[in-house]
Amino acid sequence: MALSEKTKKWLKKQNISLSGKTVLVTGANSGIGYKTVETAIYLGAEIIMACRNIEKAEVARENLLKDYPDSKISIMKLDISDFSSIDTFANEVISNKIDIDVFVNNAGTFHRKGITKDGFESVIGTNYFGVYRLTEALLPYLKSLPHKVHYFNTISLVYKYGKISFDDFYYSEKYNHFAVYARSKLCLAKYTYYLAQKYQNTNLFFYMIHPGTTITALAAGGFSEFIKNAANAFRWIFNSPEKSSLEMVYVLANDLPSGSIAGPRLFEVWGYPKENRVRKLVKEGAEELLSFTEAELKF
Ligand SMILES: NC(=O)c1ccc[n+]([C@@H]2O[C@H](COP(=O)([O-])OP(=O)(O)OC[C@H]3O[C@@H](n4cnc5c(N)ncnc54)[C@H](OP(=O)(O)O)[C@@H]3O)[C@@H](O)[C@H]2O)c1
Numbered sequence: 415m416a417l418s419e420k421t422k423k424w425l426k427k428q429n430i431s432l433s434g435k436t437v438l439v440t441g442a443n444s445g446i447g448y449k450t451v452e453t454a455i456y457l458g459a460e461i462i463m464a465c466r467n468i469e470k471a472e473v474a475r476e477n478l479l480k481d482y483p484d485s486k487i488s489i490m491k492l493d494i495s496d497f498s499s500i501d502t503f504a505n506e507v508i509s510n511k512i513d514i515d516v517f518v519n520n521a522g523t524f525h526r527k528g529i530t531k532d533g534f535e536s537v538i539g540t541n542y543f544g545v546y547r548l549t550e551a552l553l554p555y556l557k558s559l560p561h562k563v564h565y566f567n568t569i570s571l572v573y574k575y576g577k578i579s580f581d582d583f584y585y586s587e588k589y590n591h592f593a594v595y596a597r598s599k600l601c602l603a604k605y606t607y608y609l610a611q612k613y614q615n616t617n618l619f620f621y622m623i624h625p626g627t628t629i630t631a632l633a634a635g636g637f638s639e640f641i642k643n644a645a646n647a648f649r650w651i652f653n654s655p656e657k658s659s660l661e662m663v664y665v666l667a668n669d670l671p672s673g674s675i676a677g678p679r680l681f682e683v684w685g686y687p688k689e690n691r692v693r694k695l696v697k698e699g700a701e702e703l704l705s706f707t708e709a710e711l712k713f
Pocket residue numbers: 440441442443444445446447464465466467470492493494495496519520521522523524540568569570571624625626627628629630631632633
């Protein structure tokens with residue numbers, strides 16, 4: 415389905431073109447990632463969809479090509495919960511010298527109790543360790559590119575409720591879906607802010623984006639049919655995936671400083687994007703977290 419007139423009007427106001435730029439989006443076959451791709455195509459970008467399921471990605475590409483027949487969309491395989499897939503993907507980007515201007519780490523998981531192939535709790539293993547490993551693998555290459563690279567990590571409003579404790583990092587003693595998810599996104603926020611400080615005055619710019627609350631497969635997953643039906647009935651109070659996909663454009667159009675957070679305008683939950691305050695809990699404690707992470711991942 416093509417972008418709504420409201421979205422097109424909002425995009426026009428941003429006064430930005432992505433023509434000549436390559437935008438890579440992970441988890442691009444559905445939800446907010448799919449709409450991020452569509453928005454980028456609308457603004458003229460060439461697209462790389464990095465997806466774990468190539469068949470689903472092909473279907474998504476076919477749908478996009480129906481509305482944007484002249485667009486250039488390629489697909490790469492990436493499972494962000496699997497280190498061997500991440501390493502293969504990163505090697506492919508580097509060895510083929512794939513040029514990337516905007517990188518959007520959108521793929522993520524919620525309510526998925528389990529263990530990744532590499533033996534980590536699945537939500538933290540995917541949302542934080544996966545993005546960490548991919549980012550560390552790509553950074554030297556991205557830094558060598560002769561132009562700016564804008565690097566986005568998708569967090570969540572619930573990072574505010576996240577707590578970091580290294581005693582039971584994976585909540586293995588008392589598993590709680592919400593707490594694990596919030597922790598995974600807070601870790602990602604701290605890491606992103608840390609990178610922004612570390613790479614100041616380079617070609618690399620790091621941002622946190624979050625979509626407020628949006629009904630997608632991810633948000634609905636794990637809830638009972640009753641809750642899903644109730645949420646559906648009140649769909650209008652949530653942001654649509656389309657509105658939630660605009661944060662990246664907002665950051666680029668407004669040239670926000672590296673280390674910024676963009677999220678919905680109203681209470682950081684609803685509406686078009688704006689810059690959100692970077693809270694103290696994001697700015698502090700990254701060193702301890704990163705030492706722990708390096709030890710866990712044995713870099
Ligand atoms: N929806 C919300 O209210 C909300 C709120 C806060 C933050 N977020 C964040 O927004 C991002 C997008 O979520 P969404 O709501 O658009 O969910 P979605 O519709 O379920 O889309 C998630 C996408 O990520 C992909 N994905 C999941 N695990 C993956 C993996 N291991 N490797 C590669 N791709 C993977 C999925 O691919 P498959 O189709 O193969 O599963 C799908 O394309 C996530 O990072 C999420 O945490 C969403």
